[in-house]
Amino acid sequence: MNKQSKIFITGASGMVGSAIIRNLLKKGYTNLVGSYHSNILEEHKNLPLKLVQIDLKNQEAVNQFFKTQKPDYVFLAAAKVGGIHANNTYPAQFIHNNLTIQTNIIHAAYENQVKRLLFLGSSCIYPKLAPQPMKEEHLLTGILEPTNEPYAIAKIAGIKMCEAYNRQYGTRFLAVMPTNLYGPNDNFDLETSHVLPALIRKFHEAKLSGAKEVVIWGTGSPRREFLHVDDMAEASVFVMSMTNDAIDEHLTNYPFPCFMNVGTGTDCTIKELALLIKKQVGYKGDLVFDTTKPDGTALKLLDVSRLKKFGWQAEISLEDGVKDTYHWFVSSL
Template sequence: MTYMGKDAKILVVGAGMVGSAILRRLEKDGYDNVSYTFNSKKPIEEFNNYRSLQVDLKDPVQVEKLFNEVKPEFVFLSAAKVGGIYANSTYPAEFISTNLDIQQNVIKLAFKYNVDRLLFLGSSCIYPKECPQPIKEEYLLTGPLELTNRPYAIAKIAGIEMCWAYNRQFGTKYLSVMPTNLYGPNDNYDLNNSHVLPALIRKFHEAKENNLASVSCWGSGRPRREFLHADDMASACIFVLNLPPSIYNGYVEAVDSPPLINIGCGEDVSIKDLADKIRKIVGFKGEILWDSTKPDGTMKKLLDVGVLKALGWEAEIALIEGVKEIYTHYTAKFMAE
């Protein structure tokens, strides 16, 4: 049983790595009345059967036009400005202002156009730097944030609060999900702006192609991170938005806790071990050097996914198999360029 009918009017806001994964899953599950936004030069070719709209989500006029044209019943808000430690540290103003603009515009228009359910995608970086592990949803706002991504985290926390505020004041059905570190097809491989996993793939691949003796990586390699494939994330998002009202409403109608569910696989790995796994998959034979002058970020960040597991969902894609798959995607893109 699903709550969203196969002909429901669905809007996926943002067609990046997560948004495109949601579109693939919607297509696989037989949803045919789907629209999505993009801000690049052209829509994604593999979704020609879906309606695509080029929208600057920071512009409230364009977002108003979007909702007026689509009149969606269900919204996946996956659009965001994202990046790794370097990008967050270098462009803090852009990270907080852009994400606040996108969230405010979309959530306000979702209310105006009577959207039935909205799913807001946040990030595990919303939780305090020194959180008990694994991290439960209830730990939100219980301590200081990690400084390197504080502006981004505060923007995402504001999005959660905005969903909760609209639910309490207007009876809307907006739910927030907090994914762990994600990877998958259509990831960002820019060495200055990407997250650790795609950055390592590119570094090792280019080192192999150029016959380098070593690769330098940021930090000590000791921090531990949890990684989830974007296709698993998409599966979880659609699962959550399809929860029956008797369960779903229990989260969005709560007055003593925000409407929040963690999404992850429940297992972590050290960055040093991750780098070694990727090095072997790529086939780089050289040495890995760790630059301890660069920041590590939070030392451990593992989500407690007990709530989602109790609801009946678990991740399916193992890290090794997932990395092998996206390395194939990366090399195909690399050869095409």
């Protein structure tokens, strides 16, 4: 990518899309177009950024956008996401919305000769009992975790669609599989959020109300890896900026996987995460674990050696990231 390339970021108002926009602007890219579904972020209103309202599930609208705007590069960051509760409650929406969005974008990118596309997936693509840490080669080697299977299948389809277009049409459509993300513009709704933002909100509200305890789903024993979204954005731009020779040799050369894991390479238990957030928030009460609620996958750590070989690794520690995210959450209230 050069600084004048037209770059399309889907899901500009989401946590990942907005982080990618921050990263690109910081690096001096000047021709950015972001899509949003319903709301424009306040932080985007005075930036050198073109925003377009599109329903990405509408194939005609997506095709029209690509025909008129002709982006050179595409970050496919738009998706329906959520934690265990949301995935269990809305499985049909998770598979339908994500399949529809990514199919529309990937095919339109091919038809309009996009130079490179980056599809953002999720570490839930891996089998429930995959060896730890999980390597890219572990994809499709076992059954998925039932609580997020529809979402995972949609993301696997996105990877395979990129791979198929590369094989048949010679495109350079790539993918990155991040671990659990968090940071500014995260979803803090207790009904639909992931564990880290949900805990931030729970502890903050308990602190304000003087509650004696905070109830946490599950046993607290599952281990999870967490990546600050600004590190994710940095990795995404890094991959999109790789040389064509490197991409053609290592990412679009079938049967090599066309994607790379993005994470920190370290994990912690949910209980350890809760204690860290409790400390950052300043909550003085007790933790209670509701063991009638599901834990999800016991272990979910990514092997990040493939991306590390290309020269990238995460820089933001979990403690610093939680502190940053909590401050952002309080300032947004």
